[in-house]
Amino acid sequence: xxxxxxxxxxxxxxPKQLRHFLEVVETGAISSACETLNITxxxxxxxxxxxxxxxxxELFRRMPTGVALTRYGEIFxxxxxxxxxxxxHALAEIDAAKHGAAGTVRIGAGPGWVDTILPIAVTEFxxxxxxxxxxxxxxxxxxxxxxxxxxxxDVICCSLDFPNHPELVKEHLVDVKHAVFARIDHxxxxxxxxxxxxxxxxxxxxxxxxxVGRARLESxxxxxELNPPDVLAEVAASFSTILRFVTLGDYLVSAPYTFxxxxxxxxxxxxxxxxxxxxxxxxxxxxxxxxxxxVRNSFIALLRDEFTRYVA
Numbered sequence: 001x002x003x004x005x006x007x008x009x010x011x012x013x014x015p016k017q018l019r020h021f022l023e024v025v026e027t028g029a030i031s032s033a034c035e036t037l038n039i040t041x042x043x044x045x046x047x048x049x050x051x052x053x054x055x056x057x058e059l060f061r062r063m064p065t066g067v068a069l070t071r072y073g074e075i076f077x078x079x080x081x082x083x084x085x086x087x088x089h090a091l092a093e094i095d096a097a098k099h100g101a102a103g104t105v106r107i108g109a110g111p112g113w114v115d116t117i118l119p120i121a122v123t124e125f126x127x128x129x130x131x132x133x134x135x136x137x138x139x140x141x142x143x144x145x146x147x148x149x150x151x152x153x154d155v156i157c158c159s160l161d162f163p164n165h166p167e168l169v170k171e172h173l174v175d176v177k178h179a180v181f182a183r184i185d186h187x188x189x190x191x192x193x194x195x196x197x198x199x200x201x202x203x204x205x206x207x208x209x210x211x212v213g214r215a216r217l218e219s220x221x222x223x224x225e226l227n228p229p230d231v232l233a234e235v236a237a238s239f240s241t242i243l244r245f246v247t248l249g250d251y252l253v254s255a256p257y258t259f260x261x262x263x264x265x266x267x268x269x270x271x272x273x274x275x276x277x278x279x280x281x282x283x284x285x286x287x288x289x290x291x292x293x294x295v296r297n298s299f300i301a302l303l304r305d306e307f308t309r310y311v312a
Contacts, residue, residue, distance in 0.1 A: 017051045018084050018087075021048060023036055025077050059072060082151045104134065105132060105135075105295060107135070107157070108136075108139055108147055108155075108158075109137075116239075117310050120306055120310075125302050140158070140212070141162060145165075149165070154293070155299070155300060157307075167287055169285065169288050174307055176258065179254070179255065180253070180254055180277065181271065183246055184267050186202075191271075196272075200227065200228070203232040203251055204233075205231070205235060205246060205253050206233075216254075219278075243255075284304075
């Protein structure tokens, strides 16, 4: 029987215990975790038991084929992953500081923002703080939200069309209107007026796994009492790659109207104005924390300015 911890506010946990716990979670079996950790089963069982005693709850229940998390174990596993992540990031930042750097900002953003706003913002930020390193990855809202929740990303720039989450801060910056783009010699580019029905006659290209974007597209055509068009290409790449595809074929693509000038340089034009499509709130998302993060906060302040300037 495990007694409740007397003082949950002050529980001494060791990084080794977190690693042991998370390895058992990943493998689902004490014996398998022992092989990975290269320790004996009695030693691992003792480490898990000590952790449970410190927390005052049982973390695992035994099953015929291994172990499974209890309700308390599921809660602790989610937090333990973040703790381990922060521990590794702390070691990385200490190492960076030893070599003259001052930390790393990990950013995720929608394909369009990776190509437009982020290069400007990162360059400007590093001009004033050259010791800061950046990692930047492109994705869609469905893939970026779990990454910022897990602690893999510090901040993301994306659509805010998702439910509020107690661990996330959503900061609305702009409302973005969308338009339909095609190459300048596309058959629709020659029409004086393009109707929604015309858009169903051609294939579309979208970012990979952009389920929210696909849902918007389908809702638009459904509201027009039309079947949605075929999406024949999903691209896991930057938005410039997607636009490059559109310049080479009769594809259509939906994109923020603010990308109009960038698209024009690539040989594309708007074939359906933004007033006919949808409008989405766009902004910055980051994980709530009581600990100040000066570097991240400074970069977010710069992002606000760049967003405002770009969509003006």
